[in-house]
Amino acid sequence: xxxxxxxxxxxxxxxxxxxxxxxxxxxxxxxxxxxxxxxxxxxxxxxxxxxxxxxxxxxxxxxxxxxxxxxxxxxxxxxxxxxxxxxxxxxxxxxxxxxxxxxxxxxxxxxxxxxxxxxxxxxxxxxxxxxxxxxxxxxxxxxxxxxxxxxxxxxxxxxxxxxxxxxxxxxxxxxxxxxxxxxxxxxxxxxxxxxxxxxxxxxxxxxxxxxxxxxxxxxxxxxxxxxxxxxxxxxxxxxxxxxxxxxxxxxxxxxxxxxxxxxxxxxxxxxxxxxxxxxxxxxxxxxxxxxxxxxxxxxxxxxxxxxxxxxxxxxxxxxxxxxxxxxxxxxxxxxxxxxxxxxxxxxxxxxxxxxxxxxxxxxxxxxxxxxxxxxxxxxxxx
Ligand code: COS
Numbered sequence: 001x002x003x004x005x006x007x008x009x010x011x012x013x014x015x016x017x018x019x020x021x022x023x024x025x026x027x028x029x030x031x032x033x034x035x036x037x038x039x040x041x042x043x044x045x046x047x048x049x050x051x052x053x054x055x056x057x058x059x060x061x062x063x064x065x066x067x068x069x070x071x072x073x074x075x076x077x078x079x080x081x082x083x084x085x086x087x088x089x090x091x092x093x094x095x096x097x098x099x100x101x102x103x104x105x106x107x108x109x110x111x112x113x114x115x116x117x118x119x120x121x122x123x124x125x126x127x128x129x130x131x132x133x134x135x136x137x138x139x140x141x142x143x144x145x146x147x148x149x150x151x152x153x154x155x156x157x158x159x160x161x162x163x164x165x166x167x168x169x170x171x172x173x174x175x176x177x178x179x180x181x182x183x184x185x186x187x188x189x190x191x192x193x194x195x196x197x198x199x200x201x202x203x204x205x206x207x208x209x210x211x212x213x214x215x216x217x218x219x220x221x222x223x224x225x226x227x228x229x230x231x232x233x234x235x236x237x238x239x240x241x242x243x244x245x246x247x248x249x250x251x252x253x254x255x256x257x258x259x260x261x262x263x264x265x266x267x268x269x270x271x272x273x274x275x276x277x278x279x280x281x282x283x284x285x286x287x288x289x290x291x292x293x294x295x296x297x298x299x300x301x302x303x304x305x306x307x308x309x310x311x312x313x314x315x316x317x318x319x320x321x322x323x324x325x326x327x328x329x330x331x332x333x334x335x336x337x338x339x340x341x342x343x344x345x346x347x348x349x350x351x352x353x354x355x356x357x358x359x360x361x362x363x364x365x366x367x368x369x370x371x372x373x374x375x376x377x378x379x380x381x382x
Contacts, residue, residue, distance in 0.1 A: 001307045005067070012068035015048050016075035028080035031209035032354050035201070037162060038083045038209055043116050045076070045087055052094040052114035059098055060111030066244070066310040070251040070302055077255025078262075081358035082209030084255060085365075086120060088248040089158045093121025093167055096241045097188065100229040105188060109165050118164020118191070123245075124154040124215055125169050125238050131155075132371050134169065134238060135181035139217060141170035146224055148187060150195070150217040156365070160213035161198050164191045167241075168217075169234050178232060186234035187226045195220030206357030239316075244309060245366045246319040250302045250326035253362040254295060257330040260337035260355040261291045267341055267350075284340060291333045298326035317379040324372035327362035334359040 005013065024041055031038050045051050053069035055061025062068070069091060077084035094113040098106055112118040130136040139152025150170055160166070166189045173183025189196060199214030229237050265288060268279030278284045301322040308315035334356035338345035345352045363369045 001304060003303065005071075008064050009068045009071060012050075012053065012062070012064050013071040013075065016050060016072035019044060019048060019050075020075045020079035024076060024079035024083055028083075028209075029348075029351065029354065031080055031082055033208075033348075035208045037159075037211050038080065038086065039119060039162075041080070041083050042086060042090075042119065045083075046114065046116035049114070050076070051087060051090050051116065052110065053091055055091075055094045055098045055110055055114060059094075059106050060114035061094060061098070062114075066247065066306040067303065070247055070306040073248055073251035074255040074258070074299075074302075077252040078259040079255075080209065081252060081256050081355075082207045084252045085207050085210045085249075086159055088245070088252060089123055090118075090121045092241060092245045092248060093123055093165065095244060096123075096167055096237065097165075097228070099240075100186070100237050101188075102225070104225065105228065109188065112164055119162040120159035120164070120211075122157050122159050122163035122166045123241070124157050124160070124166045124189075125242075126154060126156050128153055128155045128214070132368055135184065135235060137169060137171060137184065139168070139170040141172050141185060141187060143172070144221075147221045148224065148226060150187065150189070150220040150222065152217050154215040154217075156202075157213050157215050158365075159211050160215055161201065161211050162191075165189070166191070166196075166215070167228065169238055170217075172234075173232050181235035183232050184234040184238075185231055186228040186237045187222055188228050189220065189222055189226065193220055193222065204361075206354070206360055208357075242366060243316045243319045246323040246372070247302060247305050247309065247315075249362055249366045250298065250305070250319075250322040253323075253326040253330035253359060254298050254302060256355050256359045256362070257291070257295045257298070257326075257333040260330075260334045260352055260359075261288070261295060263350070263352050263355075264288060264291065264337045264340045271342075278340070287336050287340060291336055294329040294333060298322070298329045301325050317376055320367070320372035320375040323367065324363075324369045324376070327359075328369060330359035330362055331356075 049062035052061035057063040172185040305318040337352040
């Protein structure tokens with residue numbers, strides 16, 4: 001693996017860094033406080049090609065690759081994790097349609113996701129009773145002549161109230177003949193479809209500017225052409241999409257942790273106790289050093305997973321390694337950042353409490369830490 005960034009990767013990283021520092025970071029606290037969906041920022045990201053970084057140019061994307069995408073996510077997340085997760089899911093939806101869609105599906109949806117004509121894309125896999133075990137889903141799609149009819153409920157759907165297109169998984173084969181993950185198919189459902197009801201937004205601990213809703217499908221009819229990929233082949237599409245998504249969430253976690261470390265270094269230089277800056281004390285120095293080691297190790301794992309994906313190699317295990325390590329590092333680093341800030345870190349005046357709240361979800365969504373360990377262990381034992 002060559003760790004030197006190529007010109008495209010450097011350009012994407014720098015572009016995301018500039019926009020994040022100049023436009024996103026100043027808005028982040030307000031977005032969090034008022035649970036504001038960051039439409040203006042997402043439009044700005046679309047203008048810079050950052051809503052479809054790894055989608056081919058012919059479909060309106062930037063075609064800049066997986067490493068570029070990971071680098072851009074890190075930059076945006078270090079400014080605002082809510083904006084970053086919204087960006088991540090739209091990128092993921094664009095990629096999944098570009099990879100598995102028919103020519104017509106790609107031409108219809110990818111340019112709209114990339115350009116912000118759709119305000120977001122949504123990924124509707126989880127259900128109230130099927131989170132870590134999506135094969136246990138209860139949502140069904142019934143073949144009814146020239147349409148599919150979807151019934152059921154989805155849960156924790158990022159950007160659901162704003163999405164122009166939803167990638168939705170539903171059971172198409174009865175459990176008796178298609179047990180577990182075998183009878184699941186994938187569909188593209190347009191925002192505003194009849195029979196699709198959007199639930200109330202969740203009141204969350206962190207990433208409060210991102211929109212998280214439940215969905216209800218009540219005899220929601222979609223055309224036959226809405227099937228994405230093979231009939232009964234949906235579970236593998238979900239798993240492959242999540243493998244890539246886990247690189248995105250590791251990048252998000254790395255960005256959040258970097259922001260917490262930067263704030264901690266600045267504070268350690270400025271805050272004086274016992275007549276000198278607290279950064280002069282080894283107790284603080286060791287915390288900062290451990291934070292830096294963790295973040296850089298997470299970054300290297302993330303770059304390896306991104307590099308493997310970009311080069312069409314197997315990367316599922318490496319994406320899970322990156323996700324579990326980066327997310328748990330972000331939780332630890334942001335917690336230490338509060339400790340370094342003392343009482344001030346526990347108030348809303350300093351950003352580290354937001355970083356801690358935002359980091360917490362990264363060990364949960366797109367596969368919990370426990371699921372990542374299952375993926376890693378299975379690959380060792382198989
Ligand atoms: N890529 C391609 N195919 C994959 C795959 C991957 N990464 N992982 C599994 N598959 C395939 C398997 O090869 C198997 O295929 P066959 O039916 O042909 O044998 C099929 O999918 C079922 O795989 P498996 O038996 O491993 O499925 P499990 O039900 O045991 O699930 C875990 C495995 C737990 C890893 C999976 O359910 C998972 O990732 N859960 C977490 C879901 C998640 O991340 N949810 C968050 C949603 S976004 S907030």
